Amino acid sequence: MRTLNLRITLLFLISVAGFSSFAQQGGKGIIKGIVKDKSNAETLVGATISIKGLPVGTSTGINGDYQLAVVPGTYTIVVSFISYEKIEIEKVKVAAGKIVELNVDLEESSKKLDAVVVSRRRKMNTEMSMITSIKSSQLVTSGVSSQQIAKTQDRDASEVVRRIPGISIIDDRFIVVRGLSQRYNNVWMNGAAVPSSEADSRAFSFDMIPSSQLDNITIVKSPAPEYPADFSGGFVQINTKDVAENGGLEISYGLGLNDQTQFKEFRMAPKGKLDFLGFDDGTRKLSSIVPYRMSNELSSNGAQINAVSKKGFNNDWATSDDKSFSRPDQRFSGMWNRKFSITSSRSLGVNVAANYSNSSKAIHNMENALIGSYDIVNDRPNYFFKYVDNQFNAESKFGAMLNLSYAANEKNSIQFRNLINQSGKNRLTEREGDQFNSGYHQKKEEYIYSSRLTYNGQLAGSHNFDEKGKLTWSAGYSYSNKNQPDRRTISYDRNINSSNDPFEMDFNDTKRRFTDLSEHVMSGGVNYEYKLSGWDLIKPTLKAGVYGEYKKRDYDTRSFYYIFNETPANASLKYQPASDIFTSQNLGTNGVYIYDETRNTDNYKASNTLGAGYVGINLPINKLNLYGGVRYEQNQMTVTKYLSMDPTDFSTKDSKYSSTDFFPSLNASYNISDKQLLRLAYGATVNRPEFRELSTSSYYDFDIFSFVIGNDKLKNAYIQNVDFRYEVYPKSGEMFSVALFYKNFKNPIESTYYENAGGYTYSFTNAKSANNVGVEVDAKKNLDAIGLANFSLSLNAAYIYSRVQFDGNNSLEHSRPMQGQSPYLINTGLFYQNERYKLNVGLLYNVIGERIVGVGRKVNGNSNISVPDIYEQPRNLVDVTFNVKLSRYITLNGAAKNILNEDVLLQQTAKFSSAKGEQTRNQVKQKYTPGRSYSLGISVKF
Known part of the structure; x- marks a missing residue:
């Protein structure tokens, strides 16, 4: 791998050296x-x-x-x-x-054109237009266009966004910007706020948006008065495809496979008839005969217990080999757009798109462990749990887009944009291993179906009053729903030292859980620009605007487990498989029956109201451009929690969290020449606790073997941000930039945990402070100057250093990097484009440095006895992509991804002192092979 890295580095250095060369x-x-x-x-x-x-x-x-x-x-x-x-x-x-x-x-034309102002939304779907936008921006920005997306053959926004400098991905869907986890980033789509798709954090799932719907993604990295103050890593702007100047119809179809999944064993939990569309058809729905939060009545009414146990739930517990999911993945997308001329000045643009995909993924023999402080005496890991998992995922996605653009004349236009995406994933996990703290060897299974729905709609307008004044406005509504109906966990165990004993079902640990999260976001804003006249040396532009946002969330969950009324006649039942145990004749008070353990305290409601206003001024002074301003934000969050665990007690308490702040910012740029410029930016931002983090409700996470609970004492985190960047634009389509950045955090919000019987409980806390400093490099270069005609190189890399400091009274924490922060990131692509044969080929490489995914801590303040941090280890990703235009209308594309197929490895490193000196021990927390992926697709454009 070192050889590959060396070759990439040499190629980059050669290309940079060739920036000023000229091929005769x-x-x-x-x-x-x-x-x-x-x-x-x-x-x-x-x-x-x-x-x-x-x-x-x-x-x-x-x-x-x-x-x-x-x-x-x-x-x-x-x-x-x-x-x-x-x-x-x-x-x-x-x-x-x-x-x-x-x-x-x-010289400007002296002829007057009846005061007509030519107004057109800047197109940013090509690499050229994206580079132009980055250069002309008043802020520090980065981005990727749909033209670049076509080169990389990325399937969804999560794969696309990692091509942007300083960006990495967690869990295949959440972004990390400049080493800062998703909580420090803000995401808008088409100029409107989007809701969180997760119950336990502020996180937008980028895998929900297929790449076929994307026009571009830009990330603003320096604060500005017109943007929300609640970001520090990056303000992500997702823009869906607009109406093309030349209308048409495009249809695409593709196949894909993974060498760890396709044509191999694939096991599946019970399915619903609409799973293939990403919806649950009601198969997993809790029956209406189950009383609503009436556990006392349910426990005392034998007839009702029998009825609910037999008919209140889907009692199909049979897993099976399903060959249909071992067949190749399928993807389909279609897009139609057209521009209609109503009169000589009026036009209507229509863009309609739809997409569908069906995919599967298997992970075999995944090592999975929960490890405590290292056993120094016996020099071995101290495992709480040590399992081997087999995991099978089947996912279907469906999406649709409708964008309308109406131009009343050259000065006034209105856009109406709509985007809806639905996904459903059916996952089966089979787990076997040892639970050392209880002394059991266990077999466990989890059936979980999770459906996610996101809708984003926006009505926006742009109005040029004259050559000086411009007004833009927007009103948006977004909705997000995450539904997990009938999440089932099954547990069997036997004595860890009795390998010949049969497995016995632990009924109390065989559970069913129903969870629903709904979030609504309504937003609106008005922005006004005015160019002042009568100034000789400078031409100032004033900016001002207001913004309002209301967010509402409902989180509801119900939990059940089973009780076994054991008698001599049915004693053997506990040794049977679940599909035999949970049959009608065995269910009821005389055998196995359901118990409602729903706790009101596990549910919450929340809302947030944000009001903001800003003023700014842009001052172009010869080669210097200054853009400064201040933003005012008044934020009030309300979290409604239940006071009693008793499901019959609906008494609640509202906790309110208010803040009022001013956020100044300054962005300066200096044009050294037509091709070189310097940028310096400063801004203050905030990171507020999220609903889930402030709610004291708890839930059990099967993946980390632990409960997660909120902390209602969290405070806002405040951040000071500084950026300095040098940019060079040698010629059309080329650029090189190097940026330095520094961030200082006051009260950063971090994940933490404490030990309890048999494991950990995770929560959230404010650290004292943190610092984040780094350097980014971004380059795009044609290689014809070094004799490689038709070749181009794209490279971005970042090095980041961060440290979190805790209060001196906190003896359990330690100085460490921020959670989710990688010390380095490298993204590079070598592209070949042959116009004669209409062929594009790309060789892509990506790697991120080790990063903390689970925070460790000292035990009783003893630095020699500690639970080490969990680090995700670096993994080299190499992809090859191609697309070739077979005719005027038909294009063939394909990709081979993750060619090296390196293991995903989460590792804890124990360091301690002994008679032999300083010792280091690496312990595997999680390890699996993700597999290589291959895809082939065809698109037809009319």
Whole structure:
């Protein structure tokens, strides 16, 4: 792997060295130069340069530069640009192998066009437009376009977003920006807030959005007055595809497989008839005959117990081999868009899309353990649990998009955007191993079906009053639902030292749980810009706006377990498989019956109201641009918790958390030249506790063998952010940037835990402070200068250092990196593009440094006896992708991903002192092989 890293590094260094080189084109001469606005010396992007009388021409790139190769001769050069006076330059002599430098200054047209203001939303779906946007932005930003997505063949937004500098992914769906976990990031879609898709954290599941719906993803990394203050890592803006200038229909179909899943054993828990659409058909639904939170009545009424035990639940417990899920994965998407001209000035654009996918994934022989403090005396790990898991996942996704764009005239437009995505995952986990603290060897199973629904809708408008003033507004509504109906856990055990004894069902640990999370978000904002006139040296632009957001969440859960009324006649029942135990003749008070252990304290309701306003001013002073302002936010959160565990007691208490803050920010940029600039940014931000973190409700997480509970004493975390970045744009489509950043946290919110009987309980706490400092590099370079025609290189990398400090009275914690923070990240891609054969090939590489996924701690303040941090180890990912245009209408694409197939490894390293000196022991927390993935698809465009 070191050889591969060395080769990538050498290739990058060679390409950077070639930025200033120029490949001569034998037999021809070159006309090159820069086109600028004569009044302010700003470069003009998209100006047309042509040769009079010949069908030869080009246009200026991101820096206003152009280059035109022509045969030797004398020509008249024509330069034109919309709203500027066209000019002709005569008698331009070009010699073979020579360069003619021809810089042009254009004057604005003196002709008045009836005060028409040309207004068009900037397209950011190509690499060129994304680079242009990054360069012209007043802020520190990064992004990826749909053109780049097509090169990488990424399937959903979670795979796409990790191509952006400083970004990594946790659990295949949550983002980490600059080493900061998902809680420090904010996500909006099409200019509107989105709800959290998780019950226990603020986290948007990026895997919910298929890549076919994406136009671009941009991440703002420096605070600005117009953006919410509740982010520190990144403000993520997801933009779905807009109406294309040229309408059409595109249909795509693809197949995929994983060498650990397809054509191998695949076991499945009981299914519903609509699982293939991502919905539960009611098979897993709790029956209406089950009383609502009436555990006392349920426990004392024998007839009702019998009825509920027999008919209140789906009692199909049979797992089976299901060959249908070992067949290749399937993906389908379709998109139609068209622009209708209503009058000469009015138009309506329509974009309709739909997507569907059905996939499966198996993980075999996954090592899974819960480890306590290291046993120094016997020099061995101290396991609470040590299991081997087999896990089988079957997932279906369905999504639809409808975007409408109405242009009343060149000054006024309205957009109505809608996006809905539904996914359902049926997961079976088979687990066997030792529970050392109880002295049992166990067999466990978990059946869990989880469906997720997200809807995002927005109505937005843009109005240019004149050449100086512009008003934009938006009103949005988002909805998220996560439903886990009838999550079942089954537990069998026997004495750990009696391998010949039969397994016996632990009925109290055989449970059913029904969970539903719903969250609504309503938001609206107005933004106004006005360009001041009458200033000689500078042309200030004032910005002001207001924003409001209301969020409401309902979290509801019901829990049950079984009681076995054992008699001599049915004593053997406990040794039978679940499918035989839970039959109608065995259910009831004379055998096995259900017990309702629902606790009101496990449920909560919450709401949050945010009101904000801001003012800002942009000051362009020659080569210097200053953009500063202040944002005001008033936030009030209410968490409603139940006071009693008794399901018949509905008394509640509202806990309110209010804060009022001002957040200043300043973004400065200095244009060293047309191709180089410096940025310096400062801003204050906040990280507020989430609903789940403040709720004292608890739930059991089967994956980490532990309960999770909130902390109603959490405080806001406040962050100071500083960025410094140098950017170079050598020529069209190329860029290089290096950025330094620093963040200081006051009261950062961290995950923590404490030991209880047989394991841990996880919670949340405020540390005293934390620091985060790092450097990012981002480069895009064509390699023709080093003799690799048609090749291009994309590379971004980051190095990050962070430390968390705790109060001196906290003897259980220790100084460490922030949770989820990786010390380094590398993303690179080598691309080959052949226009003649319409072929694109990509070689992609990604790696992240080890990061804490579980925080350890000292035991009783003893540094020599501690539970080590859990680190996810680095894993080298290599992908190969291709797409080739077979005809005008048909494109074939494919990918081979995770070619190296390195293990996913979570590890704890124990360090201690002994008579032999300082000792180090690595302990496996979790380990499995994810498998290689292959895909092949075809798209037809009309």
